[in-house]
Amino acid sequence: MVIPTLNAASMIADLLKALEDQTLKPDEIIVVDSSSNDQTQDIVCKHPDVKLIAIDRKDFNHGGTRDMALRESKGDFVLFLTQDAMPANAQYIANIMRPFDDEHVALVYGRQLPRDDARAAERLVRSYTYRAQSLHITKEDIPDLGIRAFRATDVCAAYRRTAYLEVGGFENPVLTNEDMFIAARFLNAGWTVVYEADACVVHSHNFTFRQQYKRNYIQGVEIEKHQDILDDAPLTGEGLSMVTYTLKGLARQGHILEAGRFIIDCGFRFVGNRKGTMDARRELKHAGKSE
Structure with a gap:
């Protein structure tokens, strides 16, 4: 499990507790912190089984930082969460791992449920983007699905290490959408990408216009x-x-x-x-x- 953080003191303790309480527990948790100036690192250090990697803030990018952390990990499957994505229940990890029983699956991403404070429009956008039905996507689905075939999110995702390394991993640097681009490479290489609707996290934003x-x-x-x-x-x-x-x-x-x-x-x-x-x-x- 890999979690990039920046000034996550208000949420990281609850997130780590939720992961430690999963029915299927992660073999390791790696927190990559971009030089937070709050108590994030101190809180992480209170969890002795969590590995903390501190990097300079200027060195963070969505692809390169995650690639580094994945290569520091040891498991056959590597999960990613963002610091503000809270597992909706104790079965999150078990549910997001289930599709990997199919050896053709390279990437599984989960469903995002809105926070209690989400605006009405944000709630509807989440329900449109992350629906209640799971979806298995292959290269043959691209003509019908279009850009939706490549929709994936490292807010809550899991990767098969061998497939990840086969397609070259995340780009470095990349400003955003590293998950979409590697999903496209997986599909074009013949792998399957899965949207698992039963693997739920609570995550939403009330963005300003700017x-x-x-x-x-x-x-x-x-x-x-x-x-x-x-x-x-x-x-x-x-x-x-x-x-x-x-x-x-x-x-x-x-x-x-x-x-x-x-x-x-x-x-x-x-x-x-x-x-x-x-x-x-x-x-x-x-x-x-x-x-």
Whole structure:
């Protein structure tokens, strides 16, 4: 089990306790802390069976840091959680490991349930993205699923080590979506990716408009740079489907003001994504001319 942390003092103790109380306990827990300036490292050190790796904050990136931690681990299967993803029950690890009984499965990711304080729109977005039905995905499903075939999340995921090493692991550096890109490589290499709806964590965000813009800008940059492994799958259709689902849900629930806020939120998402996409295209074009 690998958990990257940064200033996680308010949540890391509860998370470690939840992992230690699982019916299927992790053989090891590795916390990679990016030089927190709160009590995160002190709290982790109170758990003698947890390995703490401290890195400089400037050295963290989503792909490289996780790759380093995976290679420091010893198990045949390596699980990832973020510091703010709390297992919904004591069966989380058992449930996310179950699909690996199929030797063709390389990656399993779980279901994210909203926190109690999640906005109404965020709750609907979670229910759209992380549904109650599990899904086994192979290369043959890519034409039908499009970008959804590559949807995976290291918020709560598990990897088969041999498959991970076979496809070269996470990129280093990569700003975001390292999970999506390795899922694409798994599928293209003939492996199976599983969404396991019974493996649940509680995880959601109430992002500000500025945070949504920044998040979607970075995603736009990285997804544009990786269109070759994503089979040029368009994002637009999936995004419109999510927006329609959420607005209809808000209307049914009578959240008219929230629907208006969500429309503005989607505008920031769209503009951020488009700006990131265009900047990445200019960078790639410039790099091509320089070669």
